Amino acid sequence: MPEIRLSKLTKRYGAVEVLHGIDLEMAENEFTVLVGPSGCGKSTTLRMVAGLETVSGGEIFIGGNPVSHLDPKDRGLAMVFQDYALYPHMDVAHNISFALRLQRRPKAEIEAKVREVAEVVGLTEFLHRKPGALSGGQRQRVAMARALAKDSDIFLFDEPLSNLDAKLRGQMRAELALMQQRVRKNMIYVTHDQVEAMTLADRIVVMHGGHIQQQGTPETLFKQPANRFVAGFLGSPPMNFLEAELISEGDTLFARGEGFSVAIPAERSRTLQSRNGSVILGIRPSDLNYDQDAPENEAIDLRVIVSEYVGAQSVLLCSCGNSNVTVELKSETPIALGETLRFAIRPEGIHLFDQESTAAL
Amino acid sequence: MTAQTFNRMTPYMFLIPAAVTMGIALLYPLGYMIYGSFRDWDPSQNISETEFVGLKNYITLFFDPAFHESLSVTLIFAFTVVVAEMLIGVGLALLLDRNIRGISVLRTLFILPMMIAPVVVGLMWRYMYHPTVGTFNRTLKSLGFEGIDWLGQHALLSVIIADIWQWTPFILILSLAALQSLPASALEAARIDGATTWQQIWHIKLPLMMPVLVVTALLRLIDAFKVLEVILVMTEGGPGLSTEIVALRISRTATEFRELGTAAAMSNYLLLLLLFLTMAMFAISRIQEARAARLARQIEEESG
Ligand SMILES: Nc1ncnc2c1ncn2[C@@H]1O[C@H](COP(=O)(O)OP(=O)(O)OP(=O)(O)O)[C@@H](O)[C@H]1O
Ligand SMILES: [Mg+2]
Numbered sequence: 001m002p003e004i005r006l007s008k009l010t011k012r013y014g015a016v017e018v019l020h021g022i023d024l025e026m027a028e029n030e031f032t033v034l035v036g037p038s039g040c041g042k043s044t045t046l047r048m049v050a051g052l053e054t055v056s057g058g059e060i061f062i063g064g065n066p067v068s069h070l071d072p073k074d075r076g077l078a079m080v081f082q083d084y085a086l087y088p089h090m091d092v093a094h095n096i097s098f099a100l101r102l103q104r105r106p107k108a109e110i111e112a113k114v115r116e117v118a119e120v121v122g123l124t125e126f127l128h129r130k131p132g133a134l135s136g137g138q139r140q141r142v143a144m145a146r147a148l149a150k151d152s153d154i155f156l157f158d159e160p161l162s163n164l165d166a167k168l169r170g171q172m173r174a175e176l177a178l179m180q181q182r183v184r185k186n187m188i189y190v191t192h193d194q195v196e197a198m199t200l201a202d203r204i205v206v207m208h209g210g211h212i213q214q215q216g217t218p219e220t221l222f223k224q225p226a227n228r229f230v231a232g233f234l235g236s237p238p239m240n241f242l243e244a245e246l247i248s249e250g251d252t253l254f255a256r257g258e259g260f261s262v263a264i265p266a267e268r269s270r271t272l273q274s275r276n277g278s279v280i281l282g283i284r285p286s287d288l289n290y291d292q293d294a295p296e297n298e299a300i301d302l303r304v305i306v307s308e309y310v311g312a313q314s315v316l317l318c319s320c321g322n323s324n325v326t327v328e329l330k331s332e333t334p335i336a337l338g339e340t341l342r343f344a345i346r347p348e349g350i351h352l353f354d355q356e357s358t359a360a361l
Numbered sequence: 362m363t364a365q366t367f368n369r370m371t372p373y374m375f376l377i378p379a380a381v382t383m384g385i386a387l388l389y390p391l392g393y394m395i396y397g398s399f400r401d402w403d404p405s406q407n408i409s410e411t412e413f414v415g416l417k418n419y420i421t422l423f424f425d426p427a428f429h430e431s432l433s434v435t436l437i438f439a440f441t442v443v444v445a446e447m448l449i450g451v452g453l454a455l456l457l458d459r460n461i462r463g464i465s466v467l468r469t470l471f472i473l474p475m476m477i478a479p480v481v482v483g484l485m486w487r488y489m490y491h492p493t494v495g496t497f498n499r500t501l502k503s504l505g506f507e508g509i510d511w512l513g514q515h516a517l518l519s520v521i522i523a524d525i526w527q528w529t530p531f532i533l534i535l536s537l538a539a540l541q542s543l544p545a546s547a548l549e550a551a552r553i554d555g556a557t558t559w560q561q562i563w564h565i566k567l568p569l570m571m572p573v574l575v576v577t578a579l580l581r582l583i584d585a586f587k588v589l590e591v592i593l594v595m596t597e598g599g600p601g602l603s604t605e606i607v608a609l610r611i612s613r614t615a616t617e618f619r620e621l622g623t624a625a626a627m628s629n630y631l632l633l634l635l636l637f638l639t640m641a642m643f644a645i646s647r648i649q650e651a652r653a654a655r656l657a658r659q660i661e662e663e664s665g
Contacts, residue, residue, distance in 0.1 A: 050553060073553065073554070073555040073556070085547050085549060085550040086550075087550070087564075088547065088569065089569055098551070099555055102554060130656065150554070
C-alpha cells in the first residue's frame with residue numbers, strides 16, 4: 001500500500017491559479033480527509049491525484065514514483081464522484097462490475113464480488129435496476145460499491161455521503177470506518193462535513209483558497225489550530241473571536257477587551273511576554289462554563305440576546321461589548337433574555353491569534 | 362352555444378385558417394395522386410375524361426421488371442449510403458470530439474458539403490468524374506494509372522460516393538451533439554475503471570449515443586429513398602437502368618412514357634415505404650419516452 005506525496009502541486013485554469021503549491025504527505029494506509037469551504041480546491045486536488053486533471057506545476061508521487069504523466073487507469077485507484085458518475089445504460093450489477101469485466105476476471109469471481117459489495121452497501125435488491133430508477137442515496141451507494149469492488153490500493157472519495165439522509169449517512173460513515181480498519185488502504189476523502197472529517201480521519205487537511213491551512217490529527221487541529229481560519233472552521237458551534245489587547249500587570253498577562261479582562265495562564269504567558277498590543281482572543285463555546293461564582297479574571301460576563309433550544313443543550317447568543325459570543329448551556333438552567341451571566345473560561349481553551357497574520361500565538 | 366363551450370372552442374377557431382391551408386396544400390395533391398393512380402391517364406387528358414382501371418396500375422408495376430430494377434437500385438443505394446455515412450460520420454465525430462485548437466474550424470469545414478444545393482453537388486461531381494477532363498481521372502493518369510469509367514461502368518458506386526460526401530456531415534453534426542451531451546463524469550469514471558480509449562467508445566459512448574444514432578439513421582434512410590436531383594444531374598439514371606432510382610423512374614414514367622396513372626401508383630408505393638419507416642421512427646422514440654416515464658414513475662412510487 002503505497003504512500004502518496006504531493007509536492008508543490010499547483011493548478012491553473014488559463015490565467016487563474018486555483019491551487020497554490022500544495023505540499024502533502026500521506027503515510028501508508030492513512031485515511032486523509034480534505035476539508036474546506038466550497039470552492040477551496042478540494043475536488044481539484046483529488047482529481048489531480050486521480051489523473052483526471054492535468055498538473056500545472058509540482059509533482060504527485062505514489063509509492064515514491066512520479067505519476068503525473070500517467071493515465072488514471074495506470075495509477076491503480078478507485079474513486080467515488082461527487083455526482084456519482086454512474087453508467088446510465090448499465091444496471092447496478094454491471095456498474096459495479098465494469099472494472100472487473102474490463103480486466104476479464106472469471107465470471108464466478110465477478111459475481112461473488114458484486115454480491116459481496118452490494119451486501120456491504122445494502123443494494124442487493126436493486127442489482128438489476130438501471131441508475132435512472134434509483135433515488136439519489138441509492139445512486140451514491142452504487143458509486144461506493146463500484147469503487148469497493150475494484151480492490152484498489154488507493155481510494156478517493158469526493159463527498160460520497162453528501163446526498164444521504166442523516167441516518168443513512170451515520171450508517172455509511174460507520175461502515176466506512178469499519179472498512180478502513182478491515183482493509184487498511186490509502187484513502188483520501190473530501191467532505192465539508194466536520195463530523196465525517198473528525199470521526200473518519202487519521203489526518204485532516206484544512207484547505208482554504210487553494211492553500212493548505214493546517215494538517216494533522218483531528219485532535220491536534222481541534223486543540224491547537226494553526227490560525228484563525230482553522231479555529232473557526234472546525235468545531236460546532238464555531239469558536240468565538242473577540243478583539244483584545246495584551247497587557248502585563250505585575251506578573252500576570254491579561255487579554256483585555258471591551259467588557260472582559262482575562263488572565264492568561266502563567267505557562268502560556270511566558271512565551272507571549274514580548275508581545276504587547278492587539279490580538280484576537282478565541283474561545284470555543286465548549287470551553288465556556290456557566291458559573292456565577294467564577295473569579296473575574298478567569299471568566300467573562302455575557303448578556304443573553306437569543307436562546308435556541310436544541311434538545312438537552314440550548315445555544316445562547318450573547319453580547320459582550322460590541323462582539324457576539326455563542327455559548328452552550330443545559331436547557332434546564334433558568335435564564336431570562338437580557339440577563340447577564342458569568343461564564344468561566346477553561347484555561348486550555350484560551351486561543352490567541354495575531355491580528356494581522358491571524359496565525360496562532 | 363354557452364359561454365363555456367364557446368371558450369373551449371376559441372383555440373380551435375384560431376387554428377381553422379392554418380388547418381384549411383395545410384389541408385389544401387397537403388391533402389389535395391395527395392388525394393389527387395391517389396385518385397389518379399386508379400386511372401388510365403395520359404398527360405394530354407383532363408383527369409375527368411380518364412378511365413377508371415381499378416388496381417391495374419399497381420398490378421402492372423408489381424410484375425414490371427423495370428420497376429423491380431429501380432426499386433432494388435433504390436434499396437441498394439439507400440442502405441449502402443446510410444451504413445457508410447453512419448460509420449464515417451460517427452467515426453469522424455469520435456475523432457473530432459475533443460478540445461484542440463482549430464477543431465471548430467475543422468468542424469465547420471466538414472459541414473460545408475451539406476450546405477451546397479444538390480444540383481450544384483451533382484454538377485460538381487459530374488465534372489470531377491468526367492472520363493477525360495475530370496479531376497479524378499486526370500489525377501490517376503498523372504500518377505500513371507488507368508482512368509476509371511466512373512459514370513459508366515461504376516455509375517452506382519459513383520453516385521453513392523457523391524451522396525456519402527454530401528450527407529456524412531449530417532450524421533457528423535448530430536453525433537457530435539450527442540457526444541457533447543454525454544455525461545462527462547461517467548467517462549471519467551470509465552477512465553478510472555481502466556477503460557482504454559476503444560473500450561470507452563465501445564462500452565460507454567456508443568451505447569449512450571444509440572438513441573440519437575437510431576433516429577439519425579432512420580431520418581437519413583427516409584431522405585435517401587427520396588434522392589433525385591444529384592443523380593438526375595449526374596447520370597439521368599443511366600447507363601441503362603443502373604442508377605435509375607424510384608424517384609427518377611417516377612418522373613420518367615410521367616414525362617417520357619406519358620403514363621401518369623402508373624407514375625402515381627409508383628409514388629404511392631414509395632409513399633408506403635416511407636410511411637412505414639417514419640412510423641418505425643416514431644415508434645422508437647415513443648418507446649424511449651415510455652421507458653423514461655416508467656423509470657420516473659418507479660422512483661416516485663418508492664419515495665412516495
Ligand atoms: N474547469 C474549470 N475552469 C476554471 N475554474 C475552475 C474549473 N474547475 C474548477 N475551477 C475553480 O477551481 C476552484 C476549486 O474548485 P473545486 O471544485 O476544487 O472546489 P471544491 O473545494 O471541491 O468545492 P465544493 O466543496 O463546492 O465541491 C473553484 O474556485 C472553481 O471555480
Ligand atoms: Mg468539490
